[in-house]
Amino acid sequence: MLKILTIVGARPQFVKAAALSRALKKQGIKEVLVHTGQHFDKNMAEIFFTEMEIPEPKYNLGINSLSHGAMTGRMLEEIEKVLLVEKPSVVVVFGDTNSTIAGALAASKLHIPVAHVEAGLRSFNMHMPEEVNRILTDRISDFLFCPTETAVKNLHNEGFSNFNCKVENIGDVMYDVAMYYSQTSENKSTIIEDLNLKDKPFILATLHRQENTDDLNRLNAIIEAFNNLTDKFHIVLPLHPRTKNIIERENIKLAFQPIQPVGYFDMIELLKNCNMVVSDSGGLQKEAFFFKKHCLVTRDETEWTELVDLNYNFMVGANREAIEQKAIELANVSSKFNEKPYGDGNAAEKIASYLKNNLA
Structure with a gap:
């Protein structure tokens, strides 16, 4: 049976995981959720799992409040232990945090395929820890799910067409989430x-x-x-x-x-x-x-x-x-916001379907 191990650690990742977990369940795909603990207090973490009905993490690593190096190293060590037990078909990571790069590295070294959601984003500022994380994660990922055409072009410009990976513009998972929860937020x-x-x-x-x-x-x-x-x-x-x-x-x-x-x-x-x-x-x-x-x-x-x-x-x-x-x-400017650079709100469904078809 196809088993996907999803790694989250920071607040934006909880939001994205909510959409993907729903889509995976719809496809009948087993998901194991790992929370690194990067964001850990009630207002930064717990409330998201409760409000958004995200599945309870099977593993909570409790790693936080450390320097970048110490945090990433500890996460890498603990995630590796989880992967050796769970033996997933693929590891899904989101965005650009220490949890992202640690999860991707742990999986890559164990020759487990990595799917990076929000691949191809670039600020072109290498002083940002997030920029380093996202570039390295992209390079060792097998499935690069880009939120925009700009992100696809960034990867193309960096020579990713020469690498053994799949690059797909699937739209933005955050848009899925915003549209879904805006119906009930009031x-x-x-x-x-x-x-x-x-x-x-x-x-x-x-x-x-x-x-x-x-x-x-x-x-x-x-x-x-x-x-x-x-x-x-x-x-x-x-x-x-x-x-x-x-x-x-x-x-x-x-x-x-x-x-x-x-x-x-x-x-x-x-x-x-x-x-x-x-x-x-x-x-x-x-x-x-x-x-x-x-x-x-x-x-x-x-x-x-x-x-x-x-x-x-x-x-x-x-x-x-x-x-x-x-x-x-x-203050008084009104714009139409008619454009749709982030897809049609079905990015998570596209990811779930793509993984099912390419890993089954």
Whole structure:
């Protein structure tokens, strides 16, 4: 019987796993879920498994709060033990985290096929740990499931047509998830009422990338922009635990009250109701588009270049003036968001069907 071992560890991967698990079950494929523990607290992990009805992980490795090297090494060691017991037909990894590269390496060294969901994305910034992870994972994967045509072109430009692997543009699993759960999110979330945001203009913000949190000049500039924008908008910032610790350690003053990290249904409702998004998150850049909202990207590059080309997302870096000016400029701008660069919302079904047909 075909057995797929899925590895997750970080919040965006839980979201993607929800869609794929549903599709695999529909195809009658056995799935073993491994949670590395990279995101582990209630608001960053547990709530996602509960809310999104993701199957309970058979293995929870509990590996977190370590340096990149130590975390990846520990994960590699523990995942290898699981693979030797389970002997899966294929290992599925998502995205670009330490859990991703550890899972791909462990499987590759045991000659177990690797399927990489979200293959081919590039920021072309090798200082980002995520960029290193995704490039190395792509190179040792057998099935590269790309979310966009741009991602396919990136792999083509890197010579992947010369490698023994399959490259497929299957669309974006995140789009599947957003469309599926948006049908019920209003009934499962009270966050708009809880935060008294009904009919109020607000910016949904996130801030967690190392390039922003570990560089105090960048962090202060972004926070200062948020503080200055409170004259015109409510700022809703679900605060990542690591960012929170840095802000408290450096005694950085906020002119608004951040909130705890939120579950997926709450996030969908915030996206539906906000004026715009300001974020350094890769996933939220796309989700803003899914829910027809502009996004200011507080990074110097993005993997989702198609949204910049379409004038829905805007690169503002950590430039305080650029963030403030663009936010004010977009306050009353309405766009149609008619394009479909991420497929039709059936990416997970395509992955499940492809694996079944190519591994059975």
